Amino acid sequence: MPAASPPTRTAGVLHVVATPIGNLGDLSPRAQQVLRDVAAVCAEDTRHTRQLFAQAGIDTPLVALHEHNEDAMAQRLVERLQAGDSLALVSDAGTPLVSDPGFRLVRAARAAGIRVSPVPGPSAPVAALSVAGLPSDRFAFEGFLPAKAAARRERLAALAGEPRTLVFFESSHRIGEMLADAEQAFGDGRCAVVARELTKLFETVLDGTLAALRERVEADPDQRRGEFVVLVEGAGDDDDGARLAEGRRVYALLAAHLPPSTAARLAAEITGAPRKALYGG
Structure with missing residues (x-):
């Protein structure tokens, strides 16, 4: 009689777990249970997460997953999930992937057919x-926003009419x-x-x-x-406000390539915004 094949192990689940943005009392009972039950927790900064775990009495192993190593780590973690380990993903604070690492891991897990389940909670x-x-x-x-002033101003100008x-x-x-x-x-x-x-x-x-x-x-x-x-409140529906917002957006784009006075004149002609409101020269 041929030997029986070993049972196939079911793939694990990747839990995306929100953690407190400040008050540790906001770590939900469900989040705590998931963080205790998984094989490992992928954390942006393991030192930071270890402090949270100490407060909550959690001793699950931590794996560093941050912007510098996510590309290299994603496939290894997917292999663990495929082998049957369930994992959790946390950021330093709040809901993962909101201006935090984790997108590549989630995408790789979903592409591999792994179940990805949210454990919702705090979000700044x-x-x-x-x-x-x-x-x-x-x-x-x-x-x-961009750290450099010129890029930051350009981005804001582009949003003026939003x-x-x-x-x-x-x-x-x-x-x-x-x-x-x-x-x-x-x-x-x-x-x-x-x-x-x-x-x-x-x-x-x-x-x-x-x-x-x-x-x-x-x-x-x-x-x-x-x-x-x-x-910031969005641009209003009034004609003057919308025109001024669009004028500032166009001025910022033109001013990157033209003298300010010329950019203001052209932006005013294009949008109907008052030139003096765009450039004080």
Whole structure:
């Protein structure tokens, strides 16, 4: 009689697990159970995740998965999943893949027929939207703007006519510059919100015009510390506001190749926006 074939092992599951953005009490019971049950947890920064695990009493092995090694690691992790290991994916804070690594692993797992299951929870953009008092039925998440000033201003100018609420991440050492550039791109009267250190001890949510928020942040060093979500109201439906937003967008594109006065004149002719509002020269 031929020997029986060994049973085929069922492929594992890749769990994408949201973790707290500040308050450790936001780690859900389901998330804790999944993180305990899997064979290993793929973490952006294992040192950071190890601190979270210590607080929650979790001792699951950690595997480093970050932007520098994700390409190399994705196939190895898929092989583990195919062999039957279930894994979890976490970022340093919040929901993975939202301005964090993990996209390549998820794509590779799905391409291999592996089940990918979300364990939802905290998300800084959604948390900020929920308390901002800005329209939230339609919004555009832009993540981090470019670090270099010229590229940042060009990106903001391109968004000046966007009708949806805009959501950005920003760092403490660029928040002042970002607000100043947003004021220039969108106009000083555009409504906005600066949400800082959400769910943490020194959480603040400031609202007002971009000009008022810039002044507030510039005047108070405490408002330049921590992690930020910045929300900007979308361009209005009024003709003047939409025309000015489009004029600023076109001006920024032209000014990269033409003298400012020429770029402003052409942008005004193209869009009907007032030239002086585009360029003060």
